[in-house]
Amino acid sequence: MNITLRVNGESHDLDLDPRVSLLDALRHHLHLTGTKKGCDHGQCGACTVLLNGRRINACLTLACMHDGDDITTIEGIGADGLTPLQQAFIEHDGFQCGYCTPGQICSAVGMAEELRQGWPSHVTDDLTADPELTRDEIAERMSGNLCRCSCYPGIVNAIRQSLGEQA
């Protein structure tokens, strides 16, 4: 199938088998290997990318479902120097092996946008007020991104710091 994907601001015309996942299209066809494959079943979040600004698992969607869509991968974040979020991951030891990190960063970027738009989470008490950035709130909102090295305290601190700076 012929599709056009806009990835990190650049358009790519691709001729793909309908079975190719968005993740494999990015990694194998566009050679953007920053996005990682952990489980390939939607369980780990290593493949998190932004689809038209919303975080999704690239392994659980087919590339051909996204003709004309805008995709942001880790290669598109901080391309001109690290963002405050990425810098905070370094300062707070938000990773060890780093395999989950591209997914964590993309997910955190998506989460920040959701927060900005006032989306409640399951642990938000008041569904209509702006959520507070407690540890529980961030842990819940990042629950789709597993870290096998268990750097969760650092990840939460990094996200809190960078969101605090934005606020």
Next chain:
Amino acid sequence: MYNFDFARPDTLQDAQAALRADDAQALGGGQTLIPTLKQRLAAPAILVSLTAIPELKGICLADDGRLCIGGATTHATVAREAAAHYPALAQLAGNIGDPAVRNRGTIGGSLANNDPSACYPAAVLASGATVITDRQEVAADDYFQGMFATALGEGEIITEVRFPVPQAANYQKFVQPASRFALVGVFVARFAHGVRVAVTGASEGGVFRWHKAEAALGDDFRAEALGDLAVEADGMIGDLHGTPEYRAHLVRVLTGRAVTAAA
């Protein structure tokens, strides 16, 4: 995956036409179907994506006060946009899987699949909602027909789900920590004319109503009113996450919690 053709129509009519082909299958958010295809547990000849059809998406309040949710509306949208109208339903949607799953997965996909541990079936059954397809309108009580079995025919599309909004409601989900599906989930809804209690995750027959609890709560909407009511362990799911007895126990505990939280 086995090979398949792919179509992404932008009208319901075109989707219906595409789904008339032999072995055609609808594709919602893909959060269940794509893993199934990867495991080669399904072999559709053509996948018809419903994600580009605007009329299948969105939430509105009908004149009769019922909340209408388009069949291809994502869990994330329901979590956000139903909050003002039906908070218990919004809360349920906002606790399905994780944010990435909720940004893709749809109510129609969840109901068509009717996983015995899925959350939405409990809300639909407890609310006495109506599942509307391109061919029929089915009351929740007739829609669910056992694990992974529903009233849907071949190629039938869930276009909308219509929820009567209860006076009070709550969903209690005992999360299976690895998958985040419901080990057991109980949705309690109180209407002017009675209480409905629907249980997911527990029974080998899929989602079910706990009629005895409904009767007790109809007279007295307090957890204490459940007294020593219990569901039989017989027919409950037993797996490495929990025995039938454990699940039966959870049904009772979660029903009490849901009533307390709703009241």
